[in-house]
Amino acid sequence: MNQPLRVRYAPSPTGHLHIGGARTALFDYLLARRHGGAFVVRFEDTDQTRHKESGIEDQLNGLRWLGLEWDESVDIGGPYGPYRQMERLDIYQTYLDQLLQSGHAYHCYCSEADLEQERAEQEASGEMGGYSGKCRHLTPEQIAAHQAEGRKPSTRFRVPADRIIAIEDKVREHVEFESNGIGDFIIARTDGIPTYNFAVIVDDHLMKINLVIRGEEHLSNTPRQILMYEALGLPVPDFAHLALILNPDRKKMSKRDESIIQFIEQYRELGYLPEAVVNFIALLGWSPGGEEEIFTKEELIAQFDLDRVSKSPAVFDMDKLNWMNNAYLKKTPLARVVELCKPHLQKAGYIQSELDEAKEAWVTALVGLNQDRMRYAAEIVELSTIFFKDELVIDEEAAAVLKEEHVPVVLASFLTQVEQAEAFTVEAIPALLKQVQKDTGFKGKQLFMSIRSALTGQVHGPDLNVSLYLLGKEKVASRLRNLL
Numbered sequence: 001m002n003q004p005l006r007v008r009y010a011p012s013p014t015g016h017l018h019i020g021g022a023r024t025a026l027f028d029y030l031l032a033r034r035h036g037g038a039f040v041v042r043f044e045d046t047d048q049t050r051h052k053e054s055g056i057e058d059q060l061n062g063l064r065w066l067g068l069e070w071d072e073s074v075d076i077g078g079p080y081g082p083y084r085q086m087e088r089l090d091i092y093q094t095y096l097d098q099l100l101q102s103g104h105a106y107h108c109y110c111s112e113a114d115l116e117q118e119r120a121e122q123e124a125s126g127e128m129g130g131y132s133g134k135c136r137h138l139t140p141e142q143i144a145a146h147q148a149e150g151r152k153p154s155t156r157f158r159v160p161a162d163r164i165i166a167i168e169d170k171v172r173e174h175v176e177f178e179s180n181g182i183g184d185f186i187i188a189r190t191d192g193i194p195t196y197n198f199a200v201i202v203d204d205h206l207m208k209i210n211l212v213i214r215g216e217e218h219l220s221n222t223p224r225q226i227l228m229y230e231a232l233g234l235p236v237p238d239f240a241h242l243a244l245i246l247n248p249d250r251k252k253m254s255k256r257d258e259s260i261i262q263f264i265e266q267y268r269e270l271g272y273l274p275e276a277v278v279n280f281i282a283l284l285g286w287s288p289g290g291e292e293e294i295f296t297k298e299e300l301i302a303q304f305d306l307d308r309v310s311k312s313p314a315v316f317d318m319d320k321l322n323w324m325n326n327a328y329l330k331k332t333p334l335a336r337v338v339e340l341c342k343p344h345l346q347k348a349g350y351i352q353s354e355l356d357e358a359k360e361a362w363v364t365a366l367v368g369l370n371q372d373r374m375r376y377a378a379e380i381v382e383l384s385t386i387f388f389k390d391e392l393v394i395d396e397e398a399a400a401v402l403k404e405e406h407v408p409v410v411l412a413s414f415l416t417q418v419e420q421a422e423a424f425t426v427e428a429i430p431a432l433l434k435q436v437q438k439d440t441g442f443k444g445k446q447l448f449m450s451i452r453s454a455l456t457g458q459v460h461g462p463d464l465n466v467s468l469y470l471l472g473k474e475k476v477a478s479r480l481r482n483l484l
């Protein structure tokens, strides 16, 4: 019988959850849920120069917001912990000793300066082949001399010559590497802390990971890892390397590229819906085959399969994400959209954090008016400026309307109605407009377009009754007075 599927997302905690990492985690999650397997989140923090202490919480928060619940990790533990590499140093030492004893690894006393010189010589002679293997065959005397100088060794893996290493990758299919190009690589630094390539295989083995999903940038690490599995006599897991995500210009995404939003935290801050972001990320490299593009998480779990993950790069399309988020927002209960919008209105100084009943109803109407137009919640600020700013910007089309002959009559009559009105609610406003029609004889476009242009500065816009209510009696009256 097959072993239950065990997959892992193994970030180096260097910062917030990036869109590429989120995709790996999502694919892990979907497969684990689909096959009743386990989704492990492990932190690879042995590169202390890149480590950021908040990185672990930042990564977990990103996953949490996306709704990718894990089965084992640093916070909830699990049967194969600890789930943070710096807490597993003893474990790596055991495997390191094993490799040293069997001769698959050796101590290297080369200093940074030695290695630099070696690289320069290689470059000059045009032969590039990684580390020369200078310390492979040190005599006991040479070792003693190095130690007497106080040199601390790093540990290198002895890469066998003339090997072809083949992978049957679940995405890329058959891939081959030659061992000759690889060069003996460092598996533990001079301070004894293991490097990524070594720690990752020990952990994947002990955590019983049987499918490794990760970005294509790690493909060249895979032959190194396979050689180490073999040297330790351990089974090799399956691999699935995901193609790159390109920016809209079809160039490799750089973290500095501002044409796209790259960190999950930013989506949360801008008021995107996590379910829309999950849907969008699922389609970065995977397609279910049909025309449909909107999928709930449950539908993704039921359909997701590595067979339909593309070998070619995915292009990150911000417009598509915004279209998708808008489609989700339209179908989201208004109360939830209101909650998403509130922090943005507060930040803009438009509303207080505590709202009375009337103001709460007002904010709900404001968000309801814009719900279908918003791409993400932060846009509520821009979409609703006319209700907050005192001065009104009148665009060209509206200015042209306001020059028409009937306009002053209509506006003056409406002003009278507004001043006399007891209630200025969405329900009451239609009756006021009806009265203007009766008193002036103007109706339809001549009536509504004049009032809309005068009060919103635009000829088109969302529901007029609601817009007038949102402006409120005072603003409506003073804008009319100013114009007249």
Ligand code: GLU
Binding pocket: 009, 010, 011, 012, 044, 196, 200, 213, 214, 215, 218
């Ligand atoms: N720590 C590695 C990274 O963040 C993980 C690579 C892997 O999944 O093996 O890129």
